[in-house]
Amino acid sequence: MALPNLVVRGSEGLSLVQWEADGSSTTNRICEHKCRTTTFSNDGKKFAWCDMKKVHIMDMITGDIIVSLDQPRTYAMYFSPDADLLCTWEQYTVSKTVPAGTPNFNIWKVADGSCVYSAINKKVNGWRPDWLNGTSVCGKLVGHSVHFFTGNDFHIEKLEVFEVSPNPKPPHKIACFIRGSRGGPASVRIFEFPKFNTEDVLAHKSFFKADTVTIRWNNRGTELLVTAAVDVDTTGESYYGEQSLHYMSCSGETAIVQLPKKGPIYDAAWSPISNQFCAVFGFMPAKACLFNSKCQKLFEFGPTPKNECYFNPHGNLLILAGFGNLRGNIEVWDCSRNSQVNQFTAPDTTYLEWCSDGEHFVTATTAPRLRVNNGYKLWNYTGGLLQTINIPNELNGVCWQPTPAGTYPAPLVKLVASKSLSTQISASKPASYVPPHARGKPSSAAAKQPVTQEPLSKSAQKNKKKREGKKNKKPMDSGLSAEQRDVVQMAKYLLNDSAAQPTQSTSQISEDDKKIKNLRKKLQAIEKLKKQLNDGKQLEKNQLEKLSSENLIIEELAKLGIS
Structure with missing residues (x-):
């Protein structure tokens, strides 16, 4: 069965590409310029x-x-x-x-x-504007109000974003984000059209750390995910600011989605059948989890370089991908068996979209994100890369033609024996550096050719010795993962390990030394003020207060054994 058209838009014009399931295609150019x-x-x-x-x-x-x-x-x-x-x-x-x-x-x-x-x-x-599916009602944001094109106006102070539920039949729900003001919390509220009074709120969720939000409804229009974000992380742990993921239901239930690893929340998506959702989160290598509609964790994917997730239109396959500043790893997972089906590598990818047949997907490198190596690729989740099309100039975008529901049956998921991710990554590593004088020669000759190096400076030699010393002093737990090292560190703490926790006497001595040092500094400052007073200088009120505290400081030093 033929696949739907793929729209290809670039500097050379606009084309519709008709794909066959085996990867062959025909192109229909409908516009000759950008x-x-x-x-x-x-x-x-x-x-x-x-x-x-x-x-x-x-x-x-x-x-x-x-x-x-x-x-x-x-x-x-x-x-x-x-x-x-x-x-x-x-x-x-x-x-x-x-x-x-x-x-x-x-x-x-x-x-x-x-x-x-x-x-x-x-x-x-x-x-x-957002239409309520199955109706002629249309809502549009105007200032801080939502205006509906049936004569209804919905006004809330500080209203920033609204999202209409995508369910095809009424009742339709409206989710609204209201920015916090005067130190108060921001909030997301759910209303049922056209009931917009305060007492008509179906669900309400407040949070302080929310300058912007992303609202994602499930296809049934019964539940939604809210990704709240602030530009600055007050803990200083993340360059990307701070994010949190929240769950809301039209029945009034709300919850914070508990993520088992600290770090940014890169992506979240509902399954098209609305029974589960996926979140990608954590410092690299990132984790991903599947949750059910009660925010209970169903499955946790291992840490790999990923930052995006895509369900196929039937909800039985999930792609976890690492694009942007990552290498372009693509993992395909079976959602029913929670097993990895296949994996590929697509470097420099800026766009990925599943085809409506649920078996094929397209990846593309587009401008202005990247202006070199522009082009697109057709993939099958079992057969891998089917075709690569390179665009000599700019490719501005690609997208699949939508098809009515039921056009393609859900694919039967096939398990494919695939190489491990580490094997694929190592296969795509760049070649080793070859010095200029050895280039163009056989590799054996390049290996035998001695490489002359300039003598190191004294500081460089010193740094080299430090590095070699650190390598020789490898800790016993160097082969463990970060989480395993955390467990070992906690065990040392609980067992009062001297290497993990300083003894009380050492800690007490260091604290006393700090107090003595600070008190002596204060006495020296008082002596200077006395001299200024004897010289006839007029002192300020706070300086006179410092003079009056001299006896108290001497008493404190005496308690610490200093006369």
């Missing part, structure tokens, strides 16, 4: 793109252009759930003739291209 943005309708039957001249809307079944809109500056687009409306947003600008600016947010009828709504929305954040 496009700014593209979007599909939820069912994948309509496709829109902006070629910086117009916005074009195409019927994916017939391939015909339905309508073209004169909106060359469109920056982002979004279809309504039933695909009869298209929202466009462009950057806000002013001119001498129109100092207040022209409307930059518009809603268009797809059938005839008529504009049904226009407004000014200066910020790129919050411009996109």
